[in-house]
Amino acid sequence: MDYPMSPAALPASLLADRRMAAALTRRDIGAVFQLAHDEAGISFNRLSEATAIKAERVGKLARGDGTVTTLQSLEKVCDGLRIPGSDLGLAARPWESSTPAYQRSDGDGDDPMKRRDVLRGALAAGLAGSGLAALTTTRHDIDAALAADATTADLGYWESTAERYGYGYHGQAPADVLSDLLADVDGMKPLLALPQSVKSRTQMCHVTGQMAGMVAIVLHDLGQHREAHGWFHTAARAAEESGDRLLHSWVLGREAMVPLNYGAPQAAAKLAEKARHLAGKQPSAAAALASAVASRAYAIGGHTDKALTFVADVETMSERLTPQQQADTWFGYPEQKHHVHLSQALTLLGETGRAYETQARALELSRAPSLMTRALIAIDEATCRAHDGDREQAARLAAQAYGELPDSYRTGLTRTRALALFRTLPRQTHGIDQLADALAMTG
Structure with a gap:
């Protein structure tokens, strides 16, 4: 049996480090975590996911507060970080005798952690040049693999990985989520080129459709529409091959948000x-998303009757x-997301009374709305204020909502919405200079 690559596997170079060897000999798991964090750039959250130890405790252990002594916990650390059993005084772990091809290192260039670091470095340099090239290369490799006969593998890890990413940003900057997503997609990619049963191939294509679709969503949010379309195309191809019409519908509905x-x-x-x-007549999250996006598209185009339909x-x-279809994920259609879509449609239709109500409901339904969601709702409210004649309040609200965003969020979608409102306001509007200044910071 092949075992999937761990999300926090330690690179061979770190396992060979004398400090790590000493920590493992002492079974000093806190020192292991600190070295993994400092030397390999593995976050405490990722260490937590890999070892089933709460992130708060991982941090405390790394600071020297507490120890790990139970055999079960040591085994989880061993398996989660892909530490050979003998290094911790344990029996050889099951995965040691069956290391999958996509986790083996055939030299420095093939080490999975090094590949991840290279991808992170390229993306950190910006979504241009080497960063964009890394995105495009990975997508083209997936397209090529989808055209080949595919593989048998344990898909549980990748299905859980897709599920985890489906919960959205959770306070992380979009560029950071993109780095992680792309690194995991790169790790998953070789599975598509291995022989597999029809059932496994179907499952693998389904996961690929989800992962590629989420890469596309983040690219859309960052304003990279052309590359987002490319990833949505790959996601649609994988979804179609999986035979899941609802996944295919979801991909197209999300892609429609780019134009x-x-x-x-x-x-x-x-x-x-x-x-x-594609979604059919039965209620589904994909069908709801498609209708919500259609309502907004027709409202923008001035087709009021179709939009209202x-x-x-x-x-x-x-x-x-x-309840499952209303799950608060990128794949679900929760009530909060419904009101965010409705806010935009009603704002565009000029139905400001209903729009104010749905904006308030969207914020009420989320204890901690994402920075992007809160900003977009505020800009919708500002647009409604402008429609109702209170242009000064509109400029103030938009300037505050957009200007208070971290730099990594003042791009793509939020900038497009704020700029659209700015262009509708008369130049003599009191407070418009503050909005202009906020926009100029990312101009």
């Missing part, structure tokens, strides 16, 4: 209608979704 948010509402409406057709459709459908 929707970047100036091509007619193209967005076509994609959204195709997604709605889709608003009514998604409102009816959202009340019939199961």
Whole structure:
């Protein structure tokens, strides 16, 4: 049996480090965690996921507060960090005799942690040049693998990885999430080229569709629309091969948000209608998303009747979704997300009374809305204020919402929305200079 690569596997170079060897001999797990964090750049959260030790305790152990002594916990650390059993005085671990091809190192260039570091470095340099090249190369490799006969493997790890990413940003900057996503996609990629049963191939294509779709979502949020379209295309291809019409519909619905948010509402409406057709008549998160995006696209295009038809459709459908379909993930359609979409549609339609209500409801439903969500809702409210004639309040609200965002969030979607409002306000509007200054910081 092949064992999947751990999300926190220690690189061979660190395992050979004398400090690490000494810590392992002493069974000083805190020192192991600190070295993994300092030398290999593995976050405490990732160490926590790999070892099933709470992140708070991982941090305390790394600071020298506490020890790990139980055999079960030591085995989890051993397996999660891919430490040979003998290094911790344990029996050889099951994965040691069956290290999968995509985890083996055939030299410095093939070490998975080094590949991850290279990808992180390229993306840290910005989504241009080497960063964009890394994205494109990985996507093209997946496209090539999808065209080949694929593999048998233990898919549990990658299915859980996709599920974990599905919970969204959770306070992380989009660029950081993109780095992690791309590194994991790169680690998953070789599985697509191995022989496998029809069932396993179907599962692998499903996970690939999810992962590629999430890469595309983050690229969209960062304003990289062309590359986002490329990843959505790959995701759609994988979803189609998996045979899951709802996943395929979800991919198209999410892709429709790219032209929707970047100036091509007619193209967005076509994609959204195709997604709605694929989803079928039964209520589903994918169908609700497609209708919500269609309502916004038609509202932008000035097709009020069509927009209101889709608003009514998604409102009816959202009340019939199961708790699982309403899960607060990128794949679900929770009530909070429903109101975020509805806020934009009603704002664009000029129905400010209903828009204010749905904006308040969106914030009320989320104890801690993401920075991006809160900013987008505030800009919607500002747009409604401008529509109602209170342009000074509109400028103030938008300047505050956009200007208080961290630098990594003042790009892509938030900038597009704030800039669209700015362009509608008369130059003599009191407070517009503050909005102009905020926009100029990322100009």
